[in-house]
Amino acid sequence: MSTFIRDYIEREKINRRNFLLASAAGLTATAVPGLFGQGQARAALTDPAIAWSFRDKASAYWNAIYGGGEAFVESIGKPKEFLVALINEGSSEKSLADIKAFLAKNNGNCAIACDANDSPNARPVVEAVQQAGAYISTIWNKTDDLHPWDFGDNYVSHMTWSDEKPAEETARILFDAMGGKGGVVHVGGIPANNPAIERLQGLKNALADYPDITLLDAQPADWDTTKGAELMASFLTRYGDEIKGVHCANDNMAYGVLEALKAEGITDMPVVAYDGNPEAVQLIMDGQLLATVFTNPHWGGGITAALAYNAAIGKFKPSEEPHEHREFYGPTVMVTAKDAADFKAKYLDATPTYDWNDYWGPSNGPIQYK
Template identity: 70%
Template structure:
């Protein structure tokens, strides 16, 4: 087996195990609290709804994360269809509205894992869950002043990691490939989305060591293929041959760039 194939297969297995463990951390912690020693609490949360709120499944990254949630549900002896999917399609307003509607439908008997789409949306989501008595874990996005320990047991956890380092390494590969000179454009995610901010910062960090490369422009493409294609087309019209490299915040944006 080739090195790259072996590496990918190992990483896939590790990632699935991680996602399964993450799902247990998200819903299992809530379940342990729900099924604690209090008989009233146990009766109230006998069979909580388990839900994932996310952008969509068109991106392989999100498809794997949601598959981890489905694997957790199956580990409880339930069909994967038991997992409720709240798909916001990149809208923070829809994300919050969907959560509030599900809280009302379940009377707060809910264990929710959510990427709130952007950082400012995390607080109203968490506050709505806490007020309803539901349990919530956030992924990727929240503001720096929002902490699980400020909300008692109901805000179970927040999981994130820095994208600046990986984005910087990717950018350095690009900058080397164009010979360390020329012009680069960046197409990012949602402007107030933590990973999008960090990935642009990673590019800017790398550019510090390449004084002959100019960042011509950087625009948010909202993680959307069609919007990325439109932005890239406008970049080509505006900058033409000045563009020697394109830095994309994720693969779905890259597809749009190739289309343009």
């Protein structure tokens, strides 16, 4: 196996250590009170500052998200450094504090793209942006009762991915590789994350058609490689040979799972993942992963920034758009051994060129609530 997994784990440890040291020293961003606006969208902002608020740069997925944002910024004639990275390191408290500080620093003259880290954090983030008179587009995490159209133009849009069906498809690929019988474990994301919930539900949906497959356990590893390795090691201690397959809610955790399996001398355990990161695609080509699901983070990162910025400068008025343009699904592509090489050539070895004014072209329709 490539050494990139071990290197990846070490980078995560260093990033976490640096964040904790900064927090202890009081260096994390805090809001400056009294500088916000009156909670009304301005007719149009002039040269607004742009930020992307996301989890970390150790992940290929989030690097691709941010890279899409940089591509959009360059498309409007600005250097990519104009895009500010607000990295929350998996902390919802830091996510909110950093956004409030960014709003205060720029007196609300802002356009923000954001993953709120967990669903409950989305509302205070959006409320802070509206109060400042700024604009925000979000991805992945929000509660079902939070809608952009309830915030006028300030909350421009929300995009998520319909993870349940793709996760069900990866589960079926996994179960077939297991011969339709045996025990499976699920390595999950942050419990309050919408994608973590949907990806586990997709696994459970597939189980209904495989009566000889038993779900032995499903526990969170918080999207983290190191935690994924630790959880898999604990699963092996508890269940041993009963485990015949592993369903991972993202690629990063799958890397840790593979390391834990390798440490026990297990090299033939079928494992599926999610996100379509370059390393995961290579592992599929090398025969170490069965499948992953690509959500086109480059496009998602760029179009989310484009929506927030172009609404802020008055290029379009969100409140005049239909609901399906304000809450919508992003695209997904299943990647397996039979198509991994073609996928890599199209999406990873080269970056497709996107029209950042085509806000909804590759999207997959309005969000459906159950």
